[in-house]
Amino acid sequence: MDAQDRLDRPVAARHGWRAGLLLLARNPAGSIYGTVLADSVLAVEAERQTTLRDLIYAELVTVIIYWLAHVYAEFLGSQQGVGRRGWPRRLAETMSHEWSLVTASFVPLLAVLLASAAGASVQTASLAGMWTGVGALVLWGEIAGRQSGSGTWASLAYGLVSGAFGVALILLRVLLLH
Template identity: 30%
Template sequence: MTTGAPRPSAAHVLRTSFVTEESVYGVILVSGMIVVAAGHGESSWQVFWTVLITVLVFWAAHVYAGTVAHHGFDDGRMVGLGEAFRGALRRSFGMLVAALIPSAILLLGATRAIPDTLANWTALWTGVVVLAVLGFIAFRRRGASVLMQVIGALGTAAFGVAMIVLKALVH
């Protein structure tokens, strides 16, 4: 016998944990780190560690900031430290998830399954695709028309394309 609230559906978890501003920010952060690290001629292994450490630091800072911002009197009621921390963890989860796909691709380069240059560029282009999907889902869940969903996807993906242009200019 179960007690308490029903378990959230997979769609709800996706919507509230991954399709968030933190996810978009996380993909852009990862892409920017790939541009900077790979622009210095570093190997995929070095780029991977740079991305991983940077994302973890930004994620921890985001959780801390969210906890501080929501602790105390928030939305007309008192919010305890534990509740504020759990909420900050939940909201920032997408930032960590956003780093998984590009990091896995960078690991392919680090293990020499694919060349470093291919790993770096593929990780960047994957970021564009992830951003497009995030934009599409965000507009879809708001009931936008298919045309607006596509425009939203393209607009969100444009941030990833901007990182690729930056990489081309830096390289």
């Protein structure tokens, strides 16, 4: 079975238990961007924000602004051949496709909320969110590798490289604190 045949199969047949995750993140590349963005905000803002509410607000606003800018850039770059009547549909398609950038940012944010509910400080909760983001990045990278038709080992390598971005952000946070 070649790569195209694998891509033509239904999502559930290609990814098994990961099908639900893939539906959450139809666009693994956008999910990687969204998770890296969320971890970046957590790395920088956790030390500046004194309340959980301020941290969550900073992350959500940043992610939405970044998503809108990303949609705008993608939309502008894809206008070739779209007539005056076709642009609203194209804009909606772009917004929908890139929405995974936003939904993926909820994964680290959920970990922050759970850690905070368990009594962690804002700084500790943000670190829990960042480590959760590392795990999510590994998963998104692995899914992207599978979607591209790569084998198990190559997909795992994609996942590990994606996770390395999250680890780099945690190291950045450590450097910012000292």
